[in-house]
Amino acid sequence: xxxxxxxxxxxxxxxxxxxxxxxxxxxxxxxxxxxxxxxxxxxxxxxxxxxxxxxxxxxxxxxxxxxxxxxxxxxxxxxxxxxxxxxxxxxxxxxxxxxxxxxxxxxxxxxxxxxxxxxxxxxxxxxxxxxxxxxxxxxxxxxxxxxxxxxxxxxxxxxxxxxxxxxxxxxxxxxxxxxxxxxxxxxxxxxxxxxxxxxxxxxxxxxxxxxxxxxxxxxxxxxxxxxxxxxxxxxxxxxxxxxxxxxxxxxxx
Numbered sequence: 001x002x003x004x005x006x007x008x009x010x011x012x013x014x015x016x017x018x019x020x021x022x023x024x025x026x027x028x029x030x031x032x033x034x035x036x037x038x039x040x041x042x043x044x045x046x047x048x049x050x051x052x053x054x055x056x057x058x059x060x061x062x063x064x065x066x067x068x069x070x071x072x073x074x075x076x077x078x079x080x081x082x083x084x085x086x087x088x089x090x091x092x093x094x095x096x097x098x099x100x101x102x103x104x105x106x107x108x109x110x111x112x113x114x115x116x117x118x119x120x121x122x123x124x125x126x127x128x129x130x131x132x133x134x135x136x137x138x139x140x141x142x143x144x145x146x147x148x149x150x151x152x153x154x155x156x157x158x159x160x161x162x163x164x165x166x167x168x169x170x171x172x173x174x175x176x177x178x179x180x181x182x183x184x185x186x187x188x189x190x191x192x193x194x195x196x197x198x199x200x201x202x203x204x205x206x207x208x209x210x211x212x213x214x215x216x217x218x219x220x221x222x223x224x225x226x227x228x229x230x231x232x233x234x235x236x237x238x239x240x241x242x243x244x245x246x247x248x249x250x251x252x253x
Contacts, residue, residue, distance in 0.1 A: 013172065017172060017174070025165050033182065034066065041067060044145060044176060047071075049148040051074070055202050058198075065097055069098055070099050073102065076104055085209060106135065107136070111131070115132075121214060125229060145174060149176065152187075184224075
């Protein structure tokens with residue numbers, strides 16, 4: 001097929017996807033997070049829930065259990081997670097009856113080649129995140145039409161305009177953000193009302209939990225994500241992009 005025809009076809013696909021996302025946002029604009037979750041599974045095609053099993057992840061995991069316990073749940077084990085996270089992941093999946101949890105890791109040959117000593121994070125955190133999280137996730141999402149995230153508008157300036165549904169830049173997939181409009185008190189209320197188990201590190205001062213080497217406790221009054229890559233010009237691991245670029249603190253979007 002000539003290049004101009006390929007470009008025309010790709011452009012048509014992008015337009016169709018954008019129109020679908022706009023229609024979904026209009027349809028679910030005034031609906032609850034659970035309705036958005038259910039709608040994504042019903043109307044979004046093949047959809048997976050990507051979960052870190054972190055501080056607030058249990059909310060969407062509970063919604064998955066309520067809507068469909070066979071919802072694909074993708075959990076990226078970077079092999080640098082806190083032991084508490086791994087235990088919590090297994091316990092929550094069993095308690096909620098989630099039947100399709102897929103634990104994924106970086107390819108062993110990639111680790112052997114690019115980070116054999118586990119020290120890549122010390123010289124290039126972006127490369128470490130790409131190796132251990134972004135690439136494995138992108139591989140796992142092949143074959144899916146979209147994925148559900150736990151992102152919320154209040155979390156950072158780069159997320160301030162999140163919609164329920166959006167086009168993921170460069171992949172042809174839909175990203176679904178059922179909790180986009182939730183506030184911190186909404187998250188806590190849902191967890192209390194549904195008697196959901198808390199990640200054990202939350203009580204130790206970790207309101208946002210990632211890999212152990214790159215996550216530190218947060219002091220009273222600090223931003224909840226201040227403990228992620230502390231003192232570095234970085235606030236996203238790389239699985240979320242804006243205009244094809246990893247978002248950094250202070251950048252305008």
